[in-house]
Structure formats: C-alpha cells, structure tokens
Amino acid sequence: MSTEQTIPVTILTGFLGAGKTTLLNHLLKGMSDQKIAVIINEFGDTSIDSHLVVSTKEEIIEINSGCICCNVRGDLINILSNLIKQEENIDRIVIETTGMANPAPIIQTFLMDEQTAMAFEIDSVITMVDAKHIWQHLKEEEPGQQIAFADVLLLNKMDLITENEKKELEQQLINMNPHAKQVYTTYANIDSRDLIGKRSFDLDNILNIDPNLLVETHHHHHNDQITSFVFREDRPLDLDKVNHWFAYLVQFKGEHLYRYKGVLYIKQLEKRVVFQGVHMLFAGTEGVAWANDEKRQSEIVFIGKELNYRELAKGFQYCLA
Numbered sequence: 001m002s003t004e005q006t007i008p009v010t011i012l013t014g015f016l017g018a019g020k021t022t023l024l025n026h027l028l029k030g031m032s033d034q035k036i037a038v039i040i041n042e043f044g045d046t047s048i049d050s051h052l053v054v055s056t057k058e059e060i061i062e063i064n065s066g067c068i069c070c071n072v073r074g075d076l077i078n079i080l081s082n083l084i085k086q087e088e089n090i091d092r093i094v095i096e097t098t099g100m101a102n103p104a105p106i107i108q109t110f111l112m113d114e115q116t117a118m119a120f121e122i123d124s125v126i127t128m129v130d131a132k133h134i135w136q137h138l139k140e141e142e143p144g145q146q147i148a149f150a151d152v153l154l155l156n157k158m159d160l161i162t163e164n165e166k167k168e169l170e171q172q173l174i175n176m177n178p179h180a181k182q183v184y185t186t187y188a189n190i191d192s193r194d195l196i197g198k199r200s201f202d203l204d205n206i207l208n209i210d211p212n213l214l215v216e217t218h219h220h221h222h223n224d225q226i227t228s229f230v231f232r233e234d235r236p237l238d239l240d241k242v243n244h245w246f247a248y249l250v251q252f253k254g255e256h257l258y259r260y261k262g263v264l265y266i267k268q269l270e271k272r273v274v275f276q277g278v279h280m281l282f283a284g285t286e287g288v289a290w291a292n293d294e295k296r297q298s299e300i301v302f303i304g305k306e307l308n309y310r311e312l313a314k315g316f317q318y319c320l321a
C-alpha cells in the first residue's frame with residue numbers, strides 16, 4: 001500500500017524513436033529543483049542514450065543487460081532498493097524503458113514486489129507515440145501494449161503530420177485506449193507540471209486491460225524479426241565516408257531501420273559526432289569534445305527489421321579513415 005512517504009515513479013515508454021529521451025531531457029530541465037533518479041534501459045548492449053541525455057545533475061543509472069521487461073526485473077528491484085538506502089533522499093524516479101518494452105511487467109514490479117511497493121508508487125505511465133511512424137509500427141506487438149497501458153498518451157512529432165492525420169490518429173488511439181489523456185507535442189515540448197505529479201496511474205483501469213496483471217508472471221517474447229546490432233571501432237572514421245554510407249542507408253534501408261544512433265570518433269575532429277535516426281529521418285550533431293585521457297571510440301547501434309549484419313559491418317568498415 002502507498003504511504004505518504006512513497007517515492008513517485010514516472011514510467012516513460014513508447015516505441016523506438018518516439019521521442020522518449022527528448023521528453024526526458026525536457027522534463028529534467030523543468031524539474032531542476034528536484035532530486036531525480038533516472039533509470040534508463042537500452043535495447044542492445046550500449047550506453048549511447050546516456051550521451052544523449054543532456055542533464056548532468058541527476059543520477060543516471062543504466063540497465064544494459066537486457067530488456068527491462070524481461071530478464072532484468074531483478075536488476076530493477078536492486079537498483080530501486082539501493083536508491084532508498086542512499087543517504088540523500090530522492091524526490092522522484094523516472095524510468096525510460098526501451099522502445100521494445102512491454103510496460104506490464106514493469107508496472108507489475110511496483111505492485112507485486114512487496115519491498116518495492118512499500119517504498120514507491122507509480123505516478124503515471126506516459127506512452128509516447130511517434131505521430132509520423134505509428135501506423136507503420138502498429139504492425140508490431142509492442143506499440144499496442146504500450147498504448148494500452150498508458151495513463152497519458154503523448155502524441156509527439158506533430159510537426160510531421162497534417163490536421164487530418166492528427167484527427168485520424170486521435171480516433172485510433174481512443175479506440176485503443178479510451179481512458180488515457182491525449183497530449184500533443186512537437187519535440188516533446190510540454191510543461192513538466194502538466195505531466196509529472198499528476199498521480200494519473202489507475203490500477204482499476206490497468207486491471208481491465210490485463211486482469212492477470214497481479215497474478216501472472218509475464219513472459220514477453222520479442223519479435224524475432226526485430227534485431228539490434230552494435231558496432232564499436234577504436235580507429236578513427238572518415239567524415240565523408242560516414243556521410244556517404246548514411247545517405248545510402250537512409251535511402252535504401254530507411255523503411256526497415258526503426259532506430260539507429262551512435263557516437264562517432266571522426267579523424268581530425270576534437271569533438272565527438274552524435275547522430276540518430278528514425279527510419280528516413282536522420283540528424284547528426286557535434287557532441288562534447290573528447291577529454292585528453294579518454295579512449296576515443298565510435299559506437300553505433302542499429303535496431304530494425306530483417307537487418308543484414310554482414311552488410312552493416314561491411315559498411316561500417318568502409319567508413320574507416
């Protein structure tokens with residue numbers, strides 16, 4: 001049962017590339033007066049997301065050993081119990097799940113693990129929806145689950161759709177989850193006070209969606225067609241070759257590339273290059289400079305459908321300076 005002392009938890013979910021990290025950055029800026037612990041779970045064995053989260057003050061804990069909804073619930077419980085043992089009190093926790101997570105087992109952890117349930121309370125489950133790509137993604141299983149369990153549906157990337165498309169999407173989402181509040185954003189631009197601390201989590205509603213939530217152990221089978229590959233390289237890359245390779249990937253593989261992102265070590269550049277893409281939308285920017293004593297390394301993750309490992313590996317090798 002919840003008590004006055006419970007620490008509120010925001011669960012941030014949504015399919016690959018929907019805008020979760022963008023929202024997280026925005027929320028953290030808006031809540032700079034609070035002590036927040038952020039738990040980030042990656043799909044694939046990388047920590048690229050920690051480079052994309054701009055905040056420096058918050059405690060950022062990564063779970064990279066697998067999908068949070070599957071085999072790392074033990075990790076999550078341990079992290080949470082360590083957080084309450086810390087001397088400094090934390091005001092709130094934000095968990096960013098992988099784009100491939102079913103939120104049910106995470107919700108379940110907060111309701112069924114006794115110690116966790118005593119110390120923490122779900123504030124709300126926020127599901128981000130990529131307004132541009134959601135129709136394509138609804139062919140997969142996870143976006144439907146994420147939408148069904150949402151207290152708040154944040155329809156992001158409104159800049160990329162028309163008014164009519166918005167109406168159509170709105171109706172589709174009402175059909176899928178009539179209880180969730182719908183909010184529209186571009187670049188997740190929303191006042192944190194409109195999202196956080198609202199206590200919109202509604203157990204009864206969740207039990208309507210999944211009557212077995214408090215009894216069953218969930219086994220989430222990921223779609224085998226969606227895979228992730230991580231490439232790392234200590235030797236510097238050539239910027240022109242990288243641009244060339246990405247232009248090819250975006251144009252010819254964009255449809256199947258659900259998400260790709262990385263940090264690049266480019267020859268003759270003192271700053272790292274950070275890039276990310278969702279299907280055919282791609283952007284690269286300058287990241288922070290490499291420190292003198294830091295090991296320079298490129299790291300790229302690709303997540304997508306029917307990806308060809310050998311072809312990607314070959315393309316990456318081609319980029320060497």
Ligand SMILES: Nc1nc2c(ncn2[C@@H]2O[C@H](COP(=O)(O)OP(=O)(O)OP(=O)(O)O)[C@@H](O)[C@H]2O)c(=O)[nH]1
Nearest residue numbers: 016017018019020021022099156157186187188276
């Ligand atoms: N055009 C447009 N692009 C957006 C918007 N919001 C986010 N993006 C871009 O979409 C890409 C993915 O955003 P992220 O915030 O990293 O998405 P994510 O859900 O955290 O992605 P994963 O954790 O990798 O699944 C980035 O390149 C963002 O800059 C938006 O409202 N409009």
